[in-house]
Amino acid sequence: MNIVHTVQEVRQIVKAWRKEGLSIGFVPTMGYLHEGHQSLIQRAVLENDRVVVSIFVNPMQFGPQEDLESYPRDLEHDAAICEETGAHLIFHPEPEEMYLPDFCSFVDMNGLTKGLCGKSRPVHFRGVCTVVNKLFNIVGADRAYFGEKDAQQLAVIRRMVRDLNMDIEIVGCPIIREEDGLAKSSRNTYLNELERKAALILHKSLTIGKRLLESGERDANTIISCITEKINTEPLAKIDYVDVVDALSLEKVDKIERSVLVAIAVYIGKTRLIDNFSFEV
Amino acid sequence: MNIVHTVQEVRQIVKAWRKEGLSIGFVPTMGYLHEGHQSLIQRAVLENDRVVVSIFVNPMQFGPQEDLESYPRDLEHDAAICEETGAHLIFHPEPEEMYLPDFCSFVDMNGLTKGLCGKSRPVHFRGVCTVVNKLFNIVGADRAYFGEKDAQQLAVIRRMVRDLNMDIEIVGCPIIREEDGLAKSSRNTYLNELERKAALILHKSLTIGKRLLESGERDANTIISCITEKINTEPLAKIDYVDVVDALSLEKVDKIERSVLVAIAVYIGKTRLIDNFSFEV
Numbered sequence: 001m002n003i004v005h006t007v008q009e010v011r012q013i014v015k016a017w018r019k020e021g022l023s024i025g026f027v028p029t030m031g032y033l034h035e036g037h038q039s040l041i042q043r044a045v046l047e048n049d050r051v052v053v054s055i056f057v058n059p060m061q062f063g064p065q066e067d068l069e070s071y072p073r074d075l076e077h078d079a080a081i082c083e084e085t086g087a088h089l090i091f092h093p094e095p096e097e098m099y100l101p102d103f104c105s106f107v108d109m110n111g112l113t114k115g116l117c118g119k120s121r122p123v124h125f126r127g128v129c130t131v132v133n134k135l136f137n138i139v140g141a142d143r144a145y146f147g148e149k150d151a152q153q154l155a156v157i158r159r160m161v162r163d164l165n166m167d168i169e170i171v172g173c174p175i176i177r178e179e180d181g182l183a184k185s186s187r188n189t190y191l192n193e194l195e196r197k198a199a200l201i202l203h204k205s206l207t208i209g210k211r212l213l214e215s216g217e218r219d220a221n222t223i224i225s226c227i228t229e230k231i232n233t234e235p236l237a238k239i240d241y242v243d244v245v246d247a248l249s250l251e252k253v254d255k256i257e258r259s260v261l262v263a264i265a266v267y268i269g270k271t272r273l274i275d276n277f278s279f280e281v
Numbered sequence: 282m283n284i285v286h287t288v289q290e291v292r293q294i295v296k297a298w299r300k301e302g303l304s305i306g307f308v309p310t311m312g313y314l315h316e317g318h319q320s321l322i323q324r325a326v327l328e329n330d331r332v333v334v335s336i337f338v339n340p341m342q343f344g345p346q347e348d349l350e351s352y353p354r355d356l357e358h359d360a361a362i363c364e365e366t367g368a369h370l371i372f373h374p375e376p377e378e379m380y381l382p383d384f385c386s387f388v389d390m391n392g393l394t395k396g397l398c399g400k401s402r403p404v405h406f407r408g409v410c411t412v413v414n415k416l417f418n419i420v421g422a423d424r425a426y427f428g429e430k431d432a433q434q435l436a437v438i439r440r441m442v443r444d445l446n447m448d449i450e451i452v453g454c455p456i457i458r459e460e461d462g463l464a465k466s467s468r469n470t471y472l473n474e475l476e477r478k479a480a481l482i483l484h485k486s487l488t489i490g491k492r493l494l495e496s497g498e499r500d501a502n503t504i505i506s507c508i509t510e511k512i513n514t515e516p517l518a519k520i521d522y523v524d525v526v527d528a529l530s531l532e533k534v535d536k537i538e539r540s541v542l543v544a545i546a547v548y549i550g551k552t553r554l555i556d557n558f559s560f561e562v
Contacts, residue, residue, distance in 0.1 A: 007446055102530065104392040105410070105444035111385040129386075130445075137446040163386035164411075165288055165418040249383065 001083045003090040007138050010091045014052070014140055022049035026141035026168075028132060031055040031092075032072040033081045036176040036184040040145040043173055045086040052139050053082050054091040056098065060106075061127025072189050091139070098134065107133045112159055112250045116152045116263055117274065120240050128153055129160050136161075136168055143169045147176075149183050151261050151276045155250055175275075177203070183275045190271040198236035199268045202275040205230035205242075209262050213279045218256045220244035231266055240265035240272060247278055257281060282364045284356075284371040288419050291372050295333070295421055303330035307422035307449075309413060312336035312373075313353040313467040314362045317457040321426040324454055326367040333420050334363050335372040337379065341387075342408025353470050372420070379415065388414045393440055393531045397433045397544055398555065401521050409434055410441050417442075417449055424450045428457075430464050432542050432557045436531055456556075458484070464556045471552040479517035480549045483556040486511035490543050494560045499537045501525035512547055521546035521553060528559055537562060 004010055014024060025048030027040045033055075044051040055078055062068035075092060082090055106126055112118075113125035136144065146154045154172050161170055176184045181203035182196075191199055205227045212223055227242045245252055247259040256279070263276035285291055295305060306329030308321045314336075325332045336359055343349035356373060363371055387407055393399075394406035417425065427435045435453050442451055457465045462484035463477075472480055486508045493504055508523045526533055528540040537560070544557035 011448070100444075102392075103444050105388065105390040105441050107386065107388050107445070109386040111383075134444075134446045137448060140448065160386050163381075163384050163415075164388070165415045167292070167418060167421065 001079070001088055001090065003079060003092055005091075005093055006097055007093070010052070010089070010138055011140075013089055014050075017050050018140075024048055024139065024141040024143075025051045026135070026139045026144045027051065027053045027087070028135050028144065028146075029053060029055055029078075030057045030071065030186065031078050032074055032186040032189070033078045034176075034184045034186060036147050036149065038081055038085050039176050040147060040173050041082065041085040041087050043171065044143070044145050047171075048141075048143060050089070051087045052089045052091060052141065053087045054093075054135055054139070056091075056093055056131070056135075058098070058127055058131040059095055060099070060130055061124050063121055063123055066121070067187075067190075070190075072186055091135075098131070106130045107160060107164070109156065109159060109163070112152070112156050115245065115250055115252065116241060116243055117265060118152070120265070120272075125153070125156050129156065132157055133160065133164070133166075136166055141168060143171055145171045145173055147174075148172050148278070149175045149185065149274065149276070151263055151278070152250060155248070155261075181207075183273075185273060187271055187273065191268060195236055195269045195271065198234050199271075199273055201231050201234040201237050201268075202264060202266055202273055206262065206264065206275055206277055210277055210279070213256070213262075218281075220253050220256055220260075223256075223262065227262070227264065231264070236268055238267040240267060282360070282369055282371065284360060284373055286372075286374055287378055288374070291333070291370070291419055292421075294370055295331075298331050299421075305329055305420065305422040305424075306332045307416070307420045307425045308332065308334045308368070309416050309425065309427075310334060310336055310359075311338045311352065311467065312359050313355055313470070314359045315457075315465045315467060317428050317430065317465040319362055319366050320457050321428060321454050322363065322366040322368050324452065325424070325426050328452075329422075329424060331370070332368045333370045333372060333422065334368045335374075335416055335420070337372075337374055337412070337416075339379075339408055339412040340376055341380070341411055342405050344402055344404055347402070348468075348471075351471075353467055372416075379412070387411045388441060388445070390437065390440060390444070393433070393437050396526065396531055396533065397522060397524055398546060399433070401546070401553075406434075406437050410437065413438055414441065414445070414447075417447055422449060424452055426452045426454055428455075429453050429559070430456045430466065430555065430557070432544055432559070433531060436529070436542075462488075464554075466554060468552055468554065472549060476517055476549045476552065479515050480552075480554055482512050482515040482518050482549075483545060483547055483554055487543065487545065487556055487558055491558055491560065494537070494543075499562075501534050501537055501541075504537075504543065508543075508545065512545070517549055519548040521548060 025044030
């Protein structure tokens with residue numbers, strides 16, 4: 001497995017693979033890889049001849065008050081995980097390689113980015129769209145793999161790829177959880193022991209919402225109220241949002257008549273965590 | 282030569298060419314082709330094995346008060362020009378093929394799009410960036426050809442391609458003029474006989490500016506004043522802008538110390554025309 005730092009190196013390697021007729025899978029990450037990322041790499045290895053993993057903490061998707069500086073990084077550990085999972089190339093650029101001093105272009109969208117996480121993170125999806133667009137252009141893969149934990153991100157990227165006619169297949173992969181149900185996230189590392197226990201409230205409250213839906217409840221506000229109530233039983237938890245939205249348009253839903261996404265964002269202490277499930281009617 | 286209307290058809294044809302190892306040149310146009318476009322196609326034919334011309338009057342780059350409806354169209358004539366100039370494929374999509382009803386993504390930039398034409402056409406370059414981004418992704422060419430008449434468009438597209446790491450070479454081609462000096466433009470067809478004569482003032486005034494620069498004048502305001510004064514001798518002309526800007530950043534320049542673009546936009550009656558020249562110090 002190779003680790004490269006420049007756009008030119010990635011292009012050179014991928015073009016050589018292309019000449020051999022090999023198919024390319026791509027897993028874009030911000031590093032500090034856990035079993036969630038690993039499941040994406042595994043799937044990519046299964047479905048492609050060669051797999052590229054990018055590790056880049058993208059400054060453009062962090063707001064001024066967010067955790068860009070403190071975001072956890074461990075390239076050595078990440079490289080070991082990529083190697084053992086069967087990836088063939090890590091692309092690990094410096095911010096200067098991705099953003100020249102007079103960089104001024106961006107990719108953004110109306111609609112899908114305004115609700116859910118976009119509400120409290122107004123610049124986030126512009127940063128995500130722009131860097132993913134760049135990475136897709138740099139790597140030129142056949143397929144890219146994203147976790148369903150970041151459900152809005154996945155919907156936004158699918159839309160960008162469709163709208164801009166990008167020639168790549170987007171594969172969404174199931175959320176990977178700790179044994180007790182907490183969704184795996186690089187940000188879980190911020191939690192102290194008490195907070196780690198409190199963080200279970202995300203999964204617990206969603207489970208209640210899911211059971212309600214499965215038992216036939218179709219009123220979105222009832223689902224939202226029950227989830228909200230459950231989260232509020234946890235003193236360390238502070239709700240950012242609890243929403244039921246259309247799975248494709250991400251628009252709020254009153255009556256649940258087609259596929260929906262039930263998504264929540266909750267602060268546990270100072271750490272903002274997200275979780276969700278999809279439900280097909 | 283083939284004419285196709287869907288993204289899928291273009292992709293299929295271009296991928297077959299790729300398999301044969303052929304290089305692809307691309308000339309994006311809004312149709313109503315004149316000798317300016319023809320010079321782009323000629324150059325593309327010289328430098329590539331296969332040449333794709335797109336003909337698409339892109340609604341997204343017209344403002345609400347602009348000439349989307351009246352913009353001239355003549356596919357039969359365009360196809361004849363493409364054929365005789367040696368193009369291999371015309372892509373002529375309907376707006377519905379390019380923009381689905383829930384289309385919501387866009388490509389835009391800060392900086393380069395604010396001055397010059399961006400001032401009086403605030404949504405124009407977002408529309409241009411988005412459609413050109415889409416077309417590049419659809420065609421997947423090695424090189425794309427643009428006229429230097431739309432100097433700001435050329436600078437914006439170069440910047441987009443660089444910033445978003447699009448794997449395509451942008452080739453700028455010289456302005457083609459009528460015998461009397463008027464820059465070729467599909468919009469010249471709007472001019473009546475009197476206006477057609479009046480429109481010469483664009484080229485005449487720029488020629489004065491160019492001579493001043495060649496004779497050593499380095500003060501941008503002096504150049505601007507002389508051009509403005511000349512244009513104002515023409516009763517049918519109304520200035521939109523006369524500017525001297527840095528050739529790369531398109532930022533206004535006071536002292537001319539490096540390569541600059543001298544660009545003007547002038548209404549002749551109701552028709553807005555543009556022209557420019559570059560000057561290397």
